[in-house]
Amino acid sequence: MKKLFTLFVAVFFAGATFAQTQVFQEYFADSAGVADYGFVELDIDEDGNTWAIDVYENEIYMVSNSYDDAALTPNNALFSSAVDLSGYDSVAVEYFVAAASGTYYEEHYKFIVADNNDAAAVETADVLLEETLTEAESGAAWQKREMSMSQFIGETVYLGWVHYDCTDMYKIMLDSITVTGFGVGINDQAKEKLTLYPNPAQNHIRVNYSGNSEASIEVYSIIGSLVKRVENVRSGDAITVDDLNSGTYLLRITNGSGIQTRQFVVE
Ligand SMILES: [Ca+2]
Numbered sequence: 001m002k003k004l005f006t007l008f009v010a011v012f013f014a015g016a017t018f019a020q021t022q023v024f025q026e027y028f029a030d031s032a033g034v035a036d037y038g039f040v041e042l043d044i045d046e047d048g049n050t051w052a053i054d055v056y057e058n059e060i061y062m063v064s065n066s067y068d069d070a071a072l073t074p075n076n077a078l079f080s081s082a083v084d085l086s087g088y089d090s091v092a093v094e095y096f097v098a099a100a101s102g103t104y105y106e107e108h109y110k111f112i113v114a115d116n117n118d119a120a121a122v123e124t125a126d127v128l129l130e131e132t133l134t135e136a137e138s139g140a141a142w143q144k145r146e147m148s149m150s151q152f153i154g155e156t157v158y159l160g161w162v163h164y165d166c167t168d169m170y171k172i173m174l175d176s177i178t179v180t181g182f183g184v185g186i187n188d189q190a191k192e193k194l195t196l197y198p199n200p201a202q203n204h205i206r207v208n209y210s211g212n213s214e215a216s217i218e219v220y221s222i223i224g225s226l227v228k229r230v231e232n233v234r235s236g237d238a239i240t241v242d243d244l245n246s247g248t249y250l251l252r253i254t255n256g257s258g259i260q261t262r263q264f265v266v267e
């Protein structure tokens with residue numbers, strides 16, 4: 001059984017060590033029971049139908065119905081086991097979702113992050129994505145969703161999928177969930193103050209640190225790709241970011257006092 005595990009991968013960019021850790025991964029690869037994966041399903045509408053394991057063409061995944069011989073009005077929540085997000089500079093999540101039917105595909109759900117895995121937590125959770133599936137996801141055409149979870153760094157959370165606010169379609173399908181943490185780990189030894197502003201940024205971002213040492217700056221995408229490098233920077237200098245797409249980035253600065261990483265957002 002594939003459970004919570006931690007994998008440490010060191011990726012090297014121009015001599016800099018950038019650590020990438022698989023914080024959580026679940027492919028539903030080898031069991032027929034929701035609880036076997038450490039997941040919890042909640043039949044909030046109490047109609048006897050909720051998330052369950054399904055198997056089709058040797059692929060195992062989670063499923064929740066909005067039709068089963070008759071129309072259902074589901075309100076079914078599925079929670080992962082606890083995920084500890086302490087110790088990272090940046091965290092991203094991805095999962096795959098699909099609608100089983102090629103015709104009745106307008107399943108509705110929200111992806112939430114909660115501090116517990118019960119019905120009360122569904123109400124107070126942060127909603128990271130809410131959507132009605134489209135033709136792109138119909139006919140079991142798996143589509144990836146990926147987004148930042150960096151706002152929860154330092155917390156232990158539960159990932160949740162709530163299938164609700166729809167009726168008389170067929171089945172929503174969920175599989176291959178991965179949470180990845182990024183950070184500079186043992187190389188992040190500098191303790192002095194480093195700030196970025198404005199953050200979120202539009203055209204440029206300034207770095208501000210104590211001392212007068214020259215710094216080199218590297219900017220990484222949320223998945224760890226180097227997108228920009230600037231040399232000979234001093235505290236207060238502006239770094240152009242209007243050539244970057246909107247999104248979350250990591251800025252890694254190396255100066256006389258060591259290496260530090262900060263997250264920023266380009267609007
Ligand atoms: Ca139900």
Ligand SMILES: [Ca+2]
Pocket residue numbers: 027028029059060061175176
């Ligand atoms: Ca699977």
